[in-house]
Amino acid sequence: MKIAAQVTPYLKQLLFRWKSDGTGPLRLGQRRIFIVPSRGGLLFALALAVMLLGAINYNLALGHALVFLLAGLGIVGMIHTFRNLFGLIVTPGRCEPVFAGETAFFPLSLDNDRTAPRLALELAADAALPVGAAIEGLGKTRVRVPLPAHRRGWLALPRVRLATRYPLGLFTAWSYLQPEMRCLVYPQPVAAPLPMAGTSHWGGELHGDGGQEDFAGFRDRQPADSPRHVAWKASARNAGEGPLLIKAFAGGAQSKLVFEWQHTAPELSDEIRLGMLTGWILAAEAAGSSYGLRLPHLSLPPGRGSRHCQQCLEALALFPS
């Protein structure tokens, strides 16, 4: 028993490649491709056996020839089904974060360096959600492998089954891919009224950040900043080496929001509380307000823009449970 327990993972690794394939491109070699007759293939084989018996029984010379030609066709079909996967290059892409309860999509780039097209490929990380792909000769295509994201945090791409029956459908060839890909899953937003503005205060020196009245220094330009706020002279001093600078102002009457862990009802579960924070952040971002986040283990100063929003959501997604 003990030996079996030790050997099984090794065998599984040897046979089915549980090990990660890394982040680089991956070429399917013959050791990774498995092939078995499909149900249609079994039906075909059964028909051939009956036909052979008939041909022998009635002594049909052409019947023999037909059965043998079909048997050859089966073998050739097997080789071509194998070839449909053989030498395919799979390159993992970067996946966009999703909210829990949604479907995460893992983009894979499929490269065909052969002149013949590869049709009817099927990829599935979750057996219930297969996705098809077809690549032209010497072509390239991108598939997004769906996987339901149930829980927040990192969602690692499990083994992906890449299968095909093309051209004759008599055999199923498949290969397991395990590229190192993970998708960040944000908590599922929970709709809840915003907490009272200003119930919490950020540190005094940054108080009123984002106003437009008193010059408070320079900061690096974010993609969301208007070109009108770029400090061209100050940026020119860096001789184009660094990023453009933005004049930052203090003061102003804009509402300042800081969402805190304590704002959520402590009797709720952690996941619901994270969901409420997520909902607030999304609402604040949609409203164009400036907002910060304070969690027991980390704080994010108030800010705006998609990058800030992502940072906040990431912090919530990776909240240690």
Place this chain on the structure above:
Amino acid sequence: MSTRPDQALDRQATPWLFACAIATALPHVTHQAAWLSAATLLLLGWAVRLWWKNERLPGRWLLILLVVAGCGGILIEFRTLFGRDAGVAMLVVFMAMKLLELKSRRDAMVVVVLGYFLLLTHYLYSQSIPTGIWLLFALWLLTATLVRLHGGASGTAGASLRYAARLCLQAVPFMLVLYVLFPRISGPLWGLPSDAHAGMTGLSDTMSPGSISRLAQSADIAFRARFAGQPPARHKLYWRGPVLESFDGTTWRPHIGQGAAAVLDKLSAPVRYELTLEPHNQRWILALDAPVHLPDGLFLNTALAANQRQPVTERQRFRLAASLDYRFNVVEDARTLQRNLGIPGAANPKARALALGWRQTGGGPQEIIRKAQDLFAAEFTYTLQPPLLGPDGIDEFLFATRRGFCEHYAGAFVFLMRAAGIPARVVTGYQGGEFNPLDEHLVVRQSDAHAWAEVWLDGQGWLRVDPTASVSPARIETGIVDALAFGEPLPALVQLRADWLRNLRYRWEAVNNAWNQHILGYDPQRQRELLSRLGLPETDWRSLATLLGIACSLLVAAMTAWTLHQRPRIDPALRLWQKALRQLARRQVHCAPWETPMALAQRVREQHPALGEPFQNVVDAYLRVRYGDANDNLTPLREAVARLRR
């Protein structure tokens, strides 16, 4: 049962399946009951209409009802569901019904596999070259349908057909190896249904007026013969079939019962030949008179006819020899002689009186035979369309109508001989044949069917007398076409008189014969011969299976290697560029994946000043091919790369 969306059959694939059904079932129309063909066509039309209007397919209960109705119809028509014809009819009907149930790809797969199966059933009826070609096309279509089904809508029809053709062609080597090496078993493995060999033409074992003239209107080939040397003269080619000794007034029948084996004196050297007999579902072999040295499995009966124990239900080959001049049964059993004198009742009094008159005139049997021959030679007509005869048929024929085919002459002659006290009997078979100069086979058709007489004379045994030769010497010397008047219902194929048409027919028949002999006639014996010629004598099925396994594995390995290792075609400019990079690598300059050609040229100039200029030329030429207007002109790049080497 719900269908997963990715398993559903796409609408554009359905016409392929209709085409498959038509291609595989259509040839059965020629030999199927009309109502079955009509029902099948109706079902097909319905399926096409539903598809065209994009309507819902019929429900399960309706389909079950249809299946029951189809089976019931077949049961009424054939009285069974099993036999050969009933089985084929069932398959055809099921194929049409499956078209009404095309929901998923699996249903489509069933249609295609059923189509493959239907292809086999055509060979039960014909294995000719045109059938083979038609079925090859059907096979191609079925395979293209599979490709189309599994490749999705992204491939065009042309692409599917091309791919299927490639797959089929690649399957051919496997077929050849399997065909040659697969251990052949001579069937049948179990009892064949009673209708397995229905519809074969050939001589029957009885003769009545009209039976041979009906047969003579068919141009079907009865058998072929190839002589080891020069074929004998035409008038000596009498191929013996059933010998008929009992006469009931209208019909001649063979005598049932055992007798002593025929005693044969050969008077000339044996003529060796190979006979390829088309199936006629009877036991006789139609050997050339008189057969000597019979191979195993054949035996001579007491009337000198070669037989085998099982009916000839498939094309068979025999190596035979004949002694053209012979004497047999000089000493004949008294009961046999008595039997061959019998004439029933009191019918045909005029013929009896005539024969009796001859006998009383004296002169012996030879004289009587000559008188009968003279009678026929005088005013009789040889025709395929004789008038109908009544109960005193022989009298009517001899004294009134005087028109008849060989069975009339043979029958009347034997009757006269018996009435004159000479033991005589009717022999049926074939006479003559047509020599095909292309493949040196003598082709004997049903139109060469013939009947003649045999008389027993004291001291000479049984002698062949052909009364037809007296009526129409041309029938024996040159053949039936010249013996009959123009306008007789002979098959057109036999009547071809124009040389070029005749040549065309010779050619076609020679091709057919080669097909029959070498492709269809590849049986266990031929397999042994071929293998021993290849240096593998004494093969049993075990060594054959081993050989087959090795050959197939080699073939699979070769095919896999050939299929998988087709290197991608690299763009020629890129290939030249890679060549230049290899030159650099030899000088320890490695191009990083992110380095552009320009950046690389800069680095080369710094590291190897001597190489800077030539490499810059390569980069310039490469960039011009890649991004400039010199798209096709690779010469500057090629030259620049060549200079780099120096």
